[in-house]
Amino acid sequence: MDLSKTMLLENLDINPEELPQMEAVDFESLESDYLYMRLTAWGLFFLMAAGVLTVLLFTTDVAAWMYYTPWAALFALVFIFEIIGFKIKGYAIRQKDVSYKSGLIWFHMTSVPFNRIQHCEISQGPLGRLFNLASVKVYTAGGSGSDLSISGLTKERAQRLRDFITKLSAEYE
Amino acid sequence: MNNLNLNEPQRQSLVGVAVIFFKNLRVAANIFISVILVQFGTEISFWGLGLKEVGFIIAGLFLIISYLQYRRFYFYVVDDKFIMEKGLLSRDRITIPFDRIQTVNLNQNIIQQVLGVMAVKVDTAGSSEKELEISALPKSYARELQNFLIEKKEETKQEKGELETETSEDERETNKTLDLSTKRPLVTLPIKDLLLVGLTENHLRTGLLVFAVINGYVWQFEEYLLKPFEPFLEEQANTFMASWLILLPIAVLAFLFISVLMSMIQSMLKYFNLEFFVDAKGVQLVSGLLKRAEYQIPNNKIQYLKWKSNPLRKLIGLRTLAVKQASPEDAGGTKGVVRVPGCRDEQLEVVLDTFYPQALEGTYTHYLPNKLLRLQHTIYFGIIPSILITGLGWFGWIFSLGALLYLPISLFFIKKYFYSVSMMVSSEMLILKKGWVFPTRVAMPLYKLQNVKLTQSIFQKQRNLASVTFYTAAGVEGFKHLPFEEAVELYDFLLYKIEVEDRGWM
Incomplete structure (x- = not known):
């Protein structure tokens, strides 16, 4: 096999200490507006659910406080988790890849190397338009589970990020 | 032209x-x-x-x-x-x-x-x-x-x-079309092997599939099929209930018989006169009795290899090889996979050697999952089902007895499974092994990876563990509950390997 020549080179063991380390990277935090946007979204959701609950309340004789207390507790819990968890969310761009991390209870971190990016786009929902926030989505050939989505960027920052990622990933084509 | x-x-x-x-x-x-x-x-x-x-x-x-x-x-x-x-x-x-x-x-x-x-x-x-x-x-x-x-x-x-x-x-x-048909196929299934493959199919799956299909049809036409018999059924219902202890084994036997028969027929139809060709250019598979299908995957489209077995096949030394191909429509799905049942170990070695000669070289780092995996399986597949089965004791003492039997058996299987999980990584390849009843192996060249993901739940955080997921264009594999430092190091290493790689994944 003529591959063996290159193989030998690559078979040199890499010292783990010399690997670029993800842990050492400073992650950029997201716009604080994004936290307010998420809280607004949750608020709307709970408000709607509370509306449904109120309608249901008329059909039973259960005391109102029994009805609303667990709901309010859940609401508060979600808010607390969102606020604490927000600090964990962040993205990082290194020379050769882009990463995103998130999750207080289920932490996850994904890195997509630029040479594996299929395409990159910006998306903005109705709430996002209200807060002037957008997200950058990075697609790979690895299926939907492997795609990376960086939410909570201002529209301008998102555009710059998209252009930057597109430029870097185009170099590999 | x-x-x-x-x-x-x-x-x-x-x-x-x-x-x-x-x-x-x-x-x-x-x-x-x-x-x-x-x-x-x-x-x-x-x-x-x-x-x-x-x-x-x-x-x-x-x-x-x-x-x-x-x-x-x-x-x-x-x-x-x-x-x-x-x-x-x-x-x-x-x-x-x-x-x-x-x-x-x-x-x-x-x-x-x-x-x-x-x-x-x-x-x-x-x-x-x-x-x-x-x-x-x-x-x-x-x-x-x-x-x-x-x-x-x-x-x-x-x-x-x-x-x-x-x-x-x-x-x-x-x-170019790999016209390999002039070559000698690596794997063929003579009638004897074909029968063996049929006999050792996963009968449970076939049976359940048949059951589901029949069930679907029955409900579709329920009104017409069952209605005429309703008075008869009602009359007999009590007798049936009383004798379900006798009927159950008969039903199980019938289910088994039909399952085996269907698997035999299915594999006859699917794998008749199977010919599997392999060379450095790629693979080609021709098989089928009524519907003769021809699949080919060029070498550069192959993302990774996976081979499985089951208890019956293990006995006769046969495995099913799956050649995973990049298919953007559904990464992780079954489309674009070429399956070769009845591969023997020697043949598997030839395939591995053809596509990944580097697999045998290099030093491997070995990884084992933390005990948390066993603990989780014990809770999900051992204790919770046992409690549910015991709960069924309300319907009859026999169920409680079932729970008594189920728990030790499940614990045994969970233990066996836990010790079967391991991973090896060299500077070229990632090899995953898991499964005791259904042993599965994955051989994946690192440069075919798309990206990597690290996850850590709060349970893992307490024990300082993390899981790593590997994404390729042909499917997702992963390894759970590694010590956190090992997981991070592997994550960094794999990213590094993808980023310095010149060979395209396709």
Whole structure:
């Protein structure tokens, strides 16, 4: 096999200490507006659910406080988790890849190397338009589970990020 | 290529009418069955027509539809696009740019075999799955079309400058139809092996599948099928209930018998006269009794290899090899996978050696999962089901006994499974092993990876553990509960490997 020549080179063991380390990277935090946007979204959701609950309340004789207390507790819990968890969310761009991390209870971190990016786009929902926030989505050939989505960027920052990622990933084509 | 004349819209061969007709037959039969069922029990007559006449009319209608479908189906080439037109009421025009073509496969079902024609199926890199099949072409024409399309695809790709470097020559070579049929197949299934494969299929799965299908049909026509028997059923219900202890074993036996029979039939149909070819250019699989299918995967499209076994197959030393191919439509799905049942260890070694000669070299780092894996499995698959089964004790003491039996057995299996999970990583390959009852192995070259993900739940955080997920264009694999430092180091290492890699993943 003529591959063996290159193989030998690559078979040199890499010292783990010399690997670029993800842990050492400073992650950029997201716009604080994004936290307010998420809280607004949750608020709307709970408000709607509370509306449904109120309608249901008329059909039973259960005391109102029994009805609303667990709901309010859940609401508060979600808010607390969102606020604490927000600090964990962040993205990082290194020379050769882009990463995103998130999750207080289920932490996850994904890195997509630029040479594996299929395409990159910006998306903005109705709430996002209200807060002037957008997200950058990075697609790979690895299926939907492997795609990376960086939410909570201002529209301008998102555009710059998209252009930057597109430029870097185009170099590999 | 000259006698293809694709500048003019082309029709399929005339026998295509028959092929299309048989394709439509299923729909026709369904209509016919519902007609019968609607009239069940009553005198069968439609506007004075008997059942036979109705049958003839439906058949006639479908024959006309099939003929029209044949008349309205064209394929041709405009510039660098392959175009198919079809549809009776709404005209469908499907345009496939040559460079979007992934693979071109030839298929033959029983009718096509009898009529001596082949179906040409084009897979594209598009995300939406459409029917891109020309159902009836003379064999030689089909092969020529296949070659033509693949050649065109390469040409356009090169024009677009996607393959400019020196490797382009190699890739061009590999992307050509791998006509390996002149070579000796690596794996063949003589009747004896075919029977063994059939006997050792996963009968439970087949059985459940049959059960699900029958169940679906029964409920669909429940009203007509069960209603006439209702009084009888009600009368017998009490007797049935009393004797369910006797009936249960009989039902289990019947289920087993049907399952085995169905697996045998299924594998006969699917794997008859199987021939699996392997060389450095890629793999090719030809198999099937009624429907003879031909699949090929060029080397650069192969993302990774996976092989499995089950308790019965393990006994006779057979494994099923799955060659995973990049398929953008559903990464992680079953599309585009070539499966070869009845591979022996020697043959597997040949396959591995052909595609990943580097697998045997290099030093491997070994990884084992933390005890948390065993603990989680014990809770999910041992303790919780036992509690549920005990809860069923309300229906009869026999269930509580079941829980008593279930718990130790499940604990044994969980222990065996836990000790079967391991992973090895070298600077070229990632090898995963898991499963005791269904041992599974994965061999994945690192440069085929797309990206990596690290996850850590709060349970893992307490124990300082993390899981790593590996994404490829042909599927997702992962390893749970590694010590956090090891997981992070592996994560960094894999990213590094992807980023410094020159070889393309496709």
